[in-house]
Amino acid sequence: xxxxxxxxxxxxxxxxxxxxxxxxxxxxxxxxxxxxxxxxxxxxxxxxxxxxxxxxxxxxxxxxxxxxxxxxxxxxxxxxxxxxxxxxxxxxxxxxxxxxxxxxxxxxxxxxxxxxxxxxxxxxxxxxxxxxxxxxxxxxxxxxxxxxxxxxxxxxxxxxxxxxxxxxxxxxxxxxxxxxxxxxxxxxxxxxxxxxxxxxxxxxxxxxxxxxxxxxxxxxxxxxxxxxxxxxxxxxxxxxxxxxxxxxxxxxxxxxxxxxxxxxxxxxxxxxxxxxxxxxxxxxxxxxxxxxxxxxxxxxxxxxxxxxxxxxxxxxxxxxxxxxxxxxxxxxxxxxxxxxxxxxxxxxxxxxxxxxxxxxxxxxxxxxxxxxxxxxxxxxxxxxxxxxxxxxxxx
Amino acid sequence: xxxxxxxxxxxxxxxxxxxxxxxxxxxxxxxxxxxxxxxxxxxxxxxxxxxxxxxxxxxxxxxxxxxxxxxxxxxxxxxxxxxxxxxxxxxxxxxxxxxxxxxxxxxxxxxxxxxxxxxxxxxxxxxxxxxxxxxxxxxxxxxxxxxxxxxxxxxxxxxxxxxxxxxxxxxxxxxxxxxxxxxxxxxxxxxxxxxxxxxxxxxxxxxxxxxxxxxxxxxxxxxxxxxxx
Numbered sequence: 001x002x003x004x005x006x007x008x009x010x011x012x013x014x015x016x017x018x019x020x021x022x023x024x025x026x027x028x029x030x031x032x033x034x035x036x037x038x039x040x041x042x043x044x045x046x047x048x049x050x051x052x053x054x055x056x057x058x059x060x061x062x063x064x065x066x067x068x069x070x071x072x073x074x075x076x077x078x079x080x081x082x083x084x085x086x087x088x089x090x091x092x093x094x095x096x097x098x099x100x101x102x103x104x105x106x107x108x109x110x111x112x113x114x115x116x117x118x119x120x121x122x123x124x125x126x127x128x129x130x131x132x133x134x135x136x137x138x139x140x141x142x143x144x145x146x147x148x149x150x151x152x153x154x155x156x157x158x159x160x161x162x163x164x165x166x167x168x169x170x171x172x173x174x175x176x177x178x179x180x181x182x183x184x185x186x187x188x189x190x191x192x193x194x195x196x197x198x199x200x201x202x203x204x205x206x207x208x209x210x211x212x213x214x215x216x217x218x219x220x221x222x223x224x225x226x227x228x229x230x231x232x233x234x235x236x237x238x239x240x241x242x243x244x245x246x247x248x249x250x251x252x253x254x255x256x257x258x259x260x261x262x263x264x265x266x267x268x269x270x271x272x273x274x275x276x277x278x279x280x281x282x283x284x285x286x287x288x289x290x291x292x293x294x295x296x297x298x299x300x301x302x303x304x305x306x307x308x309x310x311x312x313x314x315x316x317x318x319x320x321x322x323x324x325x326x327x328x329x330x331x332x333x334x335x336x337x338x339x340x341x342x343x344x345x346x347x348x349x350x351x352x353x354x355x356x357x358x359x360x361x362x363x364x365x366x367x368x369x370x371x372x373x374x375x376x377x378x379x380x381x382x383x384x385x386x387x388x389x390x391x392x393x394x395x
Numbered sequence: 396x397x398x399x400x401x402x403x404x405x406x407x408x409x410x411x412x413x414x415x416x417x418x419x420x421x422x423x424x425x426x427x428x429x430x431x432x433x434x435x436x437x438x439x440x441x442x443x444x445x446x447x448x449x450x451x452x453x454x455x456x457x458x459x460x461x462x463x464x465x466x467x468x469x470x471x472x473x474x475x476x477x478x479x480x481x482x483x484x485x486x487x488x489x490x491x492x493x494x495x496x497x498x499x500x501x502x503x504x505x506x507x508x509x510x511x512x513x514x515x516x517x518x519x520x521x522x523x524x525x526x527x528x529x530x531x532x533x534x535x536x537x538x539x540x541x542x543x544x545x546x547x548x549x550x551x552x553x554x555x556x557x558x559x560x561x562x563x564x565x566x567x568x569x570x571x572x573x574x575x576x577x578x579x580x581x582x583x584x585x586x587x588x589x590x591x592x593x594x595x596x597x598x599x600x601x602x603x604x605x606x607x608x609x610x611x612x613x614x615x616x617x618x619x620x621x622x623x624x
Contacts, residue, residue, distance in 0.1 A: 005511045009500070016499045306495040309456060310556065311484020311512040313477050388456045392495070 001316050010323045017296075024292045025332030027285020028371060032336025032364040034278035037343055039360030042271030044353035049267050053260045059090070059225055060123065060256040063235060064217035066249070073245040074215045077202075082238045083220045088231040092220035093117040096205040100172035102198065104156040104164055111152060113171060113198040115205025115216075123221050126194060131165050131180030134201055142203040146171065147180035151195030169198065174208050176200055228255050282367055285332070286375035293325055293379035304383050305391025318384035325376020326369055333368030337361050401467070403564050403595045404430035404453060409462035411448050411618075422448045423459065424618040430597060432563070435590040437606035438599045440615035447568070449615065450599045454489060454566050455482050467563045484512050488557030492569035494549040496541040496556075502528060503537040506555045513560060527555040531585065547578030554585055558594065565589065565596040571605055583608055 014021050063079075065071040075094065083092035096115030101108060114120075121133045129150065138145050146169055153161035156169070161181055168175045176198075185194045206214050222231040232253055239248035297304070304317060340360075347354045411423035422445045430436055440446040451457035452464065455471055464471045467486050474482060483489075488509075496505045503524055510520035528537060531551040541549050550570065557565055567586065571579035583605060590596050590610075598609060606612045614621040 001511045002514065002516070005517060012499050012504075302495070303497055306491070306497065307508070307512075308480065309454070309483060309489045309491075309495075310509045311480050313480045313512075315477075316512065389451050392456070392491075 027288045028329050028332025028368050029336040031282035031285050032333045032368045033340040036337050036340030036360045036364040038274040040354035040356045043355040045267035048353050049263045058257045059222035061220045062254045064252050066252045073243045080218045086234040088227040088234050090221045090223045093119050094216040094218050096216050103170035107156045115202040117202050127183045129181050129183045138201045142207050144176045145179045146176040147199045149182050149195040149197045150184040153181045282371045286371040290375040297379050297383040301391050301394040304386050305388050308388040314384045318380050321380030321383045325372040329368045329372025333365045337364050401432040405465040407463040409459045412460045422618050435610040436597045437609035437612045439606040444615045445618035446599050446615050450568050455479050486562050488562040488565045490557045490567035490570045492572040494553045501538045502552045506559050509560045527559045531555050546574050567598045
């Protein structure tokens, strides 16, 4: 029999079992929708990571104490100057990191501040929204001025950030004048995020806030993306020469490039995890298809006998039932994709970035059809393998 | 007898043994049967006589344990599974006691099926099937499904399906078993008519009234033939 006729008979059979077909496809629908969404969320996640890190210079290398708390032989401003002398490193500057209370007018909060050199702005692709950034005069004169992130400005002013400009911010009970507000950055891979941070001159932080407790980290920018490894090598050598008590072992050297890769891998692992959930759903739905196909074959045993009597070959019976399983799963797959597409706005509403794609559709349909083929095969084979007289005699 | 007639069935020493657990059951015991073209034969026997098994063997649905069987010149015992399906498709038209129509297909689609399995394309199959249904007086029932037809009509659809591919042999298993007496008579008339047009027909029945109307009757009991006419 020609495929077209076989398909026609299959469609007639399915049409007459609409309800059962629908119930059978439910699992496939859920599974396919999940796969489609997983692919969309995965791609969204990856895009989000790339977007986040696009603001971070991939040549950035962070040198920090390996353990929290006091270090025997902390990093110094001089280390940064030595780093900068290396031909593999474009820039290096120390950062002091502290936290404490922040007060402005009636609002107060606990937050982090960074004591930085003016070069930090450019190195981290930060941009000013209002006012100005810290400059060399602030640094040399240890001015008590601050530039704050957009999130912090909003938090302290209850939604009216510009009013804090040129006003006094109380930082750990020391007064700093806010001279600038940054543009919103989003999370850029720094532990706290720039948006909720206050930036003050390195020298001022050292003098007024931290004193001898100062335990800086150093940010270095490699001369180019391809010199990152060489730069790390240089940093290690300098640290070993300059910190005889403990050497470079007591510091952690991280480069942004490998953090980007790690973040991408995390996003991918997440997708893979969700994908495996979807595959489990499809396997379960496949078992459902198999069950229903078994029932169908049982129900139609006598019909199968008749078909064999009037000349149906084994492969034609096999084909008919396989096509039926595949059509059922394909219908489920198509419905699943449609439902998946409809779910995207819902995810967006919950601030989950999902990017629908053709590859998601194809992967979803592929898995649904494969499920139908795989789990439909055994019942179809049983049907094809029936002995014609036994089948005809079956009541 | 016309010597130019083809021999449709030539079966010799057919033995069929079923092994049920510990004992062997000899259902067909050395059956010899020869059916010539245009014969109208009844195989008459009570239930348990082996007539159903014989019908299965003659219909190539089952193979005998031993013996020799030529159907329209083809050595059936040498055929593989797919070849048997092809033989059933091309050489035999089955008419079943319970009609065995596919419930979800229309009368027309049911009759088209053997042609579709033969690989004939749909348009042509539809024309041939329509013609046969018209011939059997069902021209206005083409799109009806079996459950929308009376028993007699269903049996006529199944006869149309049996003859649609012009097979050399029509094999009817208790064709009147599920029909009222009026429809039974109609069915018998149809078979007689088809025979007049040259069809070779074997009817398996336990009903002597049906058997009496055939040209030739063979009795079967305990798997053996008794010819007495």
